[in-house]
Amino acid sequence: MCRHAAWLGAPRTLASLIHEPEYGLLQQSYAPRLQRYGTINADGFGMGWYDATRAEPVRYRRTVPIWTDANLPALAQVIRSGCLLAAVRSATVGMPIEETATAPFTDGRWLLSHNGRVEREAVRELADDAESSCDSAWLAAAVFVRRRAGHPLGDALAEVVAHAGAKDPGARLNLLACDGASIAATVWGDTLHLHLGDGVLVASEPLDDRSGWQAVPDRNLVLASPDGVRVQPL
Numbered sequence: 043m044c045r046h047a048a049w050l051g052a053p054r055t056l057a058s059l060i061h062e063p064e065y066g067l068l069q070q071s072y073a074p075r076l077q078r079y080g081t082i083n084a085d086g087f088g089m090g091w092y093d094a095t096r097a098e099p100v101r102y103r104r105t106v107p108i109w110t111d112a113n114l115p116a117l118a119q120v121i122r123s124g125c126l127l128a129a130v131r132s133a134t135v136g137m138p139i140e141e142t143a144t145a146p147f148t149d150g151r152w153l154l155s156h157n158g159r160v161e162r163e164a165v166r167e168l169a170d171d172a173e174s175s176c177d178s179a180w181l182a183a184a185v186f187v188r189r190r191a192g193h194p195l196g197d198a199l200a201e202v203v204a205h206a207g208a209k210d211p212g213a214r215l216n217l218l219a220c221d222g223a224s225i226a227a228t229v230w231g232d233t234l235h236l237h238l239g240d241g242v243l244v245a246s247e248p249l250d251d252r253s254g255w256q257a258v259p260d261r262n263l264v265l266a267s268p269d270g271v272r273v274q275p276l
C-alpha cells in the first residue's frame with residue numbers, strides 16, 4: 043500500500059480517513075503530496091474496522107481504484123468505530139493485483155498494512171505460507187506468526203522489520219497495524235505522520251492542513267493506546 047492511515051480514539055467514521063479530510067485517502071489515491079515512490083495509488087484499496095458485535099474486525103478490499111467504487115462514500119459515512127485502518131495501493135512492479143494482495147491483511151483481531159517493498163526471500167523464512175505472493179502478504183504472514191505466539195503488536199512489527207531490514211538493506215518497511223485497542227506503526231524508508239487530539243491519527247501523510255501534524259523520523263516505532271503515544275527507535 044502506498045498510503046495508509048489509522049485512527050484510535052472516540053468512534054468516528056471511515057469517511058473521516060477517506061472522504062472528509064481535504065487530503066484524505068481518496069485525494070491521496072490520485073494526488074498524494076509526499077509520496078516518494080510511485081505517483082498514484084490506483085491498484086486497489088482496503089479498509090478494516092471493529093464492531094462490538096464481532097470478535098474479529100470487518101474488512102472490505104477491492105482491486106479497483108478507490109474513486110471508482112460508487113458504493114463506498116455512503117458505506118464509509120456510516121461505518122463508525124473507535125479503531126479504523128484504511129489504505130490505497132500502488133502495486134510494486136511484479137506484484138499481483140488481487141484482493142489477497144491488498145491491505146489490510148488480517149489475523150484474529152489484528153489488521154495490517156504495508157507501505158514499501160521487500161525482497162520476498164528476506165521474509166519467506168519467517169512464515170510457512172502467505173495469502174498472496176505479494177511481498178506485503180509475506181510480511182503480514184510473518185507478523186501474524188508472532189501474533190499467534192503471543193507477541194505484543196509493537197514487538198511483532200519491530201522483529202519482522204529488523205529481520206527483513208537486515209536481510210534486504212534496500213527494503214522499505216512502513217507497517218501499520220492495529221488490534222482494536224492499540225495501533226503500532228514502523229517508519230523504515232517512507233513517510234509517516236501523527237496527529238493527536240481526542241485520539242490519534244497515524245497516516246503516511248497528513249490528511250489535512252491543520253496544525254499539529256508531526257513527521258515521525260525514519261527507523262522508529264510508534265505505539266498508540268488509550269494510555270498515550272510513544273515513539274521509540276527501531
Ligand code: GLN
Nearest residue numbers: 043044133134137157158
Ligand atoms: N509492495 C507492496 C505492494 O506491491 C506495497 C506497495 C507500496 O507501498 N507502494 O502492494
